[in-house]
Amino acid sequence: MPTGYTPIYRIYKGGADITGQFNDRTTQIKVELTSGAGDNDKLTIMVDDRDWCVQRPYGGESLQVWLGYLEIGLAYMGTFEIDDVTFLGKPRSIKLTGESAGMSSIQKAPTIREFDNKSVGDILGQFAGQTGLGVAISGDLAGKTIPFKNQMVSNYHMIHELERMFGAVAKIQDGKLVFAKRDGGESASGIAMPTLVLLPEHFGDWQVRYTGRPGYGEVKAAYFDKDEMVRKWVGSAIGGVSNLGGGGFGGAFNIGQLFNSKEEAESAAKSKGEGLKRAECQAFFDLAKGDPWIRDQQTLLVSGMRDGINGSYVIDKATHTYIKSTGIRSSLECKAPGDGADYAEASKEFMRPGPGEILGEYLRTHPNINPGDLSKGDIDAIVEAGDNR
Template sequence: MFAALSDGLQRGRTEYPAPRWRVLLGDQDVTGKLAPRLVSLSITECRSEQADQLDITLSDHDGLLELPRRGVVVRVFLGWSDSRGMVDKGTFEVDEVEFSGPPDVITLRARSADMSNALRTRATRSFHKTTIKAIVETIAKAHKLTPVVGTFGGTKIAHIDQTDESDLAFLNRIGKRYDAVATIKEGKLLFLPIGKGDTASGKEMPTIELTRRDGDAIRYQVADRDSYTGVHASWQDKGKAKRRHVLAGVIGNAKRLRQLYASEEDALEAARAEWARLQRGTATLRFELAYGRPDLAPQTKVRMLGTKALISSTVWLLSRVTHKLDDGGLTTSCEGETADARKTDDDPSDGDLPTIEDGAE
């Protein structure tokens, strides 16, 4: 009886896809050599100037594994055995090697190979009467990268100084003013709006729908962020020798930006960007997927269906994604925020309000 039942279960068994991975060391495929020793492999992808990180932990139970040298370039693919296949997760340069035990293991840590040391070298220079696109193109050319600039490319910059800061930090300082992010992916220097979910090609990503059945755990959190109703920014009206103010949002408990901007346009852009950032951060979503999704990455937009109505109706923009492969399978952990808090310029609730002079508030 039990044998017949077992045979029936075997015949009706559902075949589940298995995790697949591939590691290239330079041009050499070393997957077969690493497979018997692999303890875990994880990739953490971040938004902004922080480099993506690869961690590979290998068993050295027999003491025969040599410590790899730093500086080698590793390329990783992750995916499944079904039609989804594997996703190229990019190249990484090993910059840290650790040996520990017992049990004896060797851990390799590598950062995104696109984040070259030259791009992180501090520099001092000035840009005058130019555009964001021209600045990005100048920096990209110096580092042999392809520039990709989003909707702010034509924005004019009267004058800006880069003072003892890296090119990437400098671009992200500009990005903060316009609610954009500068990063490097696939040999491209990207300067893209944060809330739009653009790809490395500059095109907007489609929204991916997930359900509770895809996940292991979920955590939604909402906060008042000090109950700010808007953001004030100040600018110097040189013609009338007065300091003036603009507002993004509505009058009330508005946050004040400390920097004094050179023009009304600059001040309003900065106020709008900070107001969008505050609104995005009001609600956050963290979730884990039992069946990993290597196609998910920062700037991906997702919907989490089958949850509370407020969560399911929101489009979430991923800001941090971790893919992990170990004896528990291939899993993905994500952190996200509301996708696009920046309103359109013709929305009357945005900060296109009359300039407020000192003493007139």
């Protein structure tokens, strides 16, 4: 395995490789891969405009971006629509910022409509169809049925309301509306993602912070029973440990919304409980070597460090930054698994890069691992790069 790597990137526009237009000018490329919750993947490119000879860029253009290393290959970061162009000084530079392609087409204005006995797949398919987006829904989420729903908000808001109700990740990715189970360990296409195991040698700086427990043993949600014409309550234990009827410091957390069915209420209570569990621990890991093959929602097992650091995490946000003067940097923002899972016991498949080895190198030398297992995104570029070497 090489002891050093040469950072590279690739940029396409409209199917044409325009990397050559950036090579002498790009000082930084920053990609933020997020796990929904109202956020979408973001791109920032800083261009050196020292002599004012760079052709003026405009918003509305779509760029495909790869980051990686000459000795290994490239990891696909996504397709982004440039929505903001800023000219800066001093020094003279141009900043391009954008979000996942298709994000700008999601309706942000309030809409009034009714959904009667529609599934999540039906609703999201209708939203996507209005904008020309594709749809990728994982597992059994597409078949979840909502007896009745009044929409008085924007499509964008409605998507994230469904995200909260069903404990999902909703985001726009490569022109698709992705709706996947949060912390589910699977891609939107249902492919299991092996747990990534990292050792002390893989890290630069780190911070693991524990907050006080939420003070609740369960979450309760109410629904209206149309047969008996009464309000009823259902509960979901936090962290998978039964503590119904009390526990913690404050008993149950009550969701204020009244749901239309028992199934909706149960799903909402479970989703909220998982959210409270995730909030108990937050970790920030800067990797010793930038690794753009790591994605959001990747399950992570940290080993070889002390108690309080060792353990199971889910990557909530992965930020990969190409810096011309120093190379590639990767920062991971992680949370505890919402279901309290111990991946050392629960996971049947692991990816174990050696000390000092990055995931991209591990994948290249372990052809039995399908690159599609890594994330909901398309990172088959590493296979293509390996074939072309």
